[in-house]
Amino acid sequence: MTSTHIDVSTIDFDALGAWMDGQGLPGGPIGDVAPVLGGTQNVMVRFSRGGRPYILRRPPLRPRRKSNEVLRREARVLAVLRDTAVPAPRLIAAQTSDEPVYYLMEPVDGFNPSTGLPEPHASDPAIRHRMGLEAAVALAELGRVDPERLPGFGRPDGFLERQVPRWTAELESYGKLDGYPGPEIPLLRETAAWLERHRPKSFTPGVMHGDYHFANLMFAHDGPRVAAIVDWEMCTVGDPLLDLGWLLATWPSNAGHVPGLPSEDEIVACYAALTDRDMSAVDWYAVLACFKLGIVLEGTHARACAGKAPKDIGDLLHQTTLDLFARAQTWISR
Incomplete structure (x- = not known):
């Protein structure tokens, strides 16, 4: 939290x-x-x-x-x-x-795996593997919440259509920072164009966490169950499959302290078994998550170039952006 x-x-x-x-x-x-x-x-x-x-x-x-x-x-x-x-x-x-x-x-009775693993998780590979699947289970449960319970929350109409223009404009805004040479991100335009060409034609609105990754989960002390999803600052009503894409885009880099996690395909299969959402474009959501998160992180690099953030942090996050765009290509080429 x-x-x-x-x-x-x-x-x-x-x-x-x-x-x-x-x-x-x-x-x-x-x-x-x-x-x-x-x-x-x-x-x-x-x-x-x-x-x-x-x-x-x-x-x-x-x-x-x-x-x-x-x-x-x-x-x-x-x-x-x-x-x-x-x-x-x-x-x-x-x-x-x-x-x-x-x-x-109420206090959450659980632990965050980014700080290390307690027992029995540390010594039981079956528990660690299941932890990854439970991340998908918890996300599917969130996707079942009726968004009508949050009237006026978010703007689901046109949500997918807004994504690429919104984040492209965000990236362009960094050019106002003195010292930023511009986004040196291979295949940036090609990725944006691919997203626009392959955008799903429709989706079922739902409640989104907005920053769903392993470090924002707390797990039960006695097993693999997710005790709580935390940090709801980015929550909105939109397309919950972007949360799944976010989990895939950050997998398993935000869960490096947990060896033996399931593969991305296992995560998708687990989620698919628990939802009636159309999963045919799941790769598109993973690419969009890489695109969006990469641009968000590039903002710190731009501020670092302008002397408004530590250079080492800016360099690290720029490399993460490059890694995310490279990762996007693996889904695009599938």
Whole structure:
């Protein structure tokens, strides 16, 4: 889960406790306060009150322009998912009317494999193999959620038609950064043209995670089951098969700590067995995911060229972009 290093004393726990009282949650002193460490986008703090554990999620102390709106969207999504079979953090209560927006959720009883594997996962190859398939199972479950439960969420009409122009324009915008020589990405135009020629003519709208890869999954301690899909900041209503493409595009680079994972074809077969979506263009979604993610990462390279990001990070992500476009060619040539 995304969070940041914070001084927990900057949170007004008296005000939080009063708000919790108004929500009918168990009273008493707030204790066992500790930051949940991780990324850089939002603040998460673990605490307990009235014998119940909580995770508080709120914007950073210096919020980005859309920080509060992102958390409003997250809370709305988690409220819908709360009574489904989708493995997601369970929302307890949310404060979305005033800023800063924040919400409370139950702690996830699970681990992220990017930090290493506990037992029995570390020594059982069958569990590790099944972990990969369970990633597809959890994604298929998300794809079954009725998007009508999130009215006005996203713009599913024309979703696929917008993708290549949207991300091509994003790439072109990097040219405004001084020092960026332009995108030196082999087969960039050819990939865009292939995507436009082979775009599926229709799709069934559904709820998308938007950044579905192994590092955004937490797994149960006692087996291969996905305990929770985390980081819902990019969630929208669109084509859920792009989530599958995203998983394939990043597979298994975001799961390097887990040896013995299933192949991409096994992932696709597992998902296909659990959905009634048209899977005939699955390669197209994998290519689109490579195209989109590659352009997103190239943005950091462009900022690095302009002196606005570390050069070593920019170089690393540029190479990742090249790797993604090369990977796209393997699906195009199939």
